[in-house]
Amino acid sequence: MSIVVTGATGHLGRHVVEQLLQQVPADQVTAVVRTPEKAADLAERGVRLAVADYNAPETFDGLFAAGDKVLLISGSEVGNDRVGQHKAVIDAAKAAGVALLAYTSAPGSLTAALADDHRGTEAALLESGLPYTLLRNGWYHENYTENLAPVLEHGAVTHAAGTGRVSSASRADYAAAAVAVLTGEGHENQTYELGGDTAWSFAEYAAELSRQTGREIAEHPVSVEAFTGILAGAGLPEPLAAVLAGVDASVAKGELVVDSGDLSRLAGRPTTPVSEAIAAALKG
Numbered sequence: 001m002s003i004v005v006t007g008a009t010g011h012l013g014r015h016v017v018e019q020l021l022q023q024v025p026a027d028q029v030t031a032v033v034r035t036p037e038k039a040a041d042l043a044e045r046g047v048r049l050a051v052a053d054y055n056a057p058e059t060f061d062g063l064f065a066a067g068d069k070v071l072l073i074s075g076s077e078v079g080n081d082r083v084g085q086h087k088a089v090i091d092a093a094k095a096a097g098v099a100l101l102a103y104t105s106a107p108g109s110l111t112a113a114l115a116d117d118h119r120g121t122e123a124a125l126l127e128s129g130l131p132y133t134l135l136r137n138g139w140y141h142e143n144y145t146e147n148l149a150p151v152l153e154h155g156a157v158t159h160a161a162g163t164g165r166v167s168s169a170s171r172a173d174y175a176a177a178a179v180a181v182l183t184g185e186g187h188e189n190q191t192y193e194l195g196g197d198t199a200w201s202f203a204e205y206a207a208e209l210s211r212q213t214g215r216e217i218a219e220h221p222v223s224v225e226a227f228t229g230i231l232a233g234a235g236l237p238e239p240l241a242a243v244l245a246g247v248d249a250s251v252a253k254g255e256l257v258v259d260s261g262d263l264s265r266l267a268g269r270p271t272t273p274v275s276e277a278i279a280a281a282l283k284g
Helices: 011-021 036-044 082-096 113-128 148-154 171-183 202-213 224-233 238-252 262-267 274-283
Strands: 003-005 029-033 048-051 069-072 100-105 132-137 156-159 190-194 218-221
Touching (some): 011 029, 029 036, 036 048, 113 238, 148 156, 156 202, 156 224, 171 190
Parallel strands (some): 029 048, 100 132, 156 218
């Protein structure tokens, strides 16, 4: 039996593998990667590597074994056939008879276009008959804190979320929840709504940035259309800009407030405050 993590060298996958290695022997962990060179350090520590690509379904043939627990980390190529990519993994997992397939989805409350691929994948997973766990991950702190350069340059947090709030948490927090499911018992056919313990508004985010930088960082709310244009003007492809602006529209409607408490319960600790993520980003 192996614990298999797809997308293992991605931002979230790295955290999951690192936390798994604190709990189980390395030879019980299989990291699925597209580029093995990126996982050379994991292989040196005894992690098994498997090379496969969501865009090449045949690369998953024979990758899983009966009894494996699998974490399917959603593909990052928004706009591609992500449901088809994920279904390739689900089909291979079903053929092998895995014990559990956990999937990193989106909050059940999210109606933005970004959620469509996740709903399609959830439907395919339920249809497969596999024992599943839906890890409906809320927004990541890092979605904001990894892009502080333009905020600091312009002295403004520009957004289209109105007075909406976000229950974000760190990638390490979401990884801890996934590890709890992969190493624990009784998570079959469960759905977890995951979000940070404390929701914040963009006005509060700008105020926290101001406090930590000692500079006046303004809050700059704009319309969804204007925000789409700003993101596209910054170099994002138009479809992706529209998807991200659509998330802000969902925030304005309260769809990214997740107050289930599932994340801190699974992680076994409080979630990371956004102020800590800001401090880490400013140091970095």
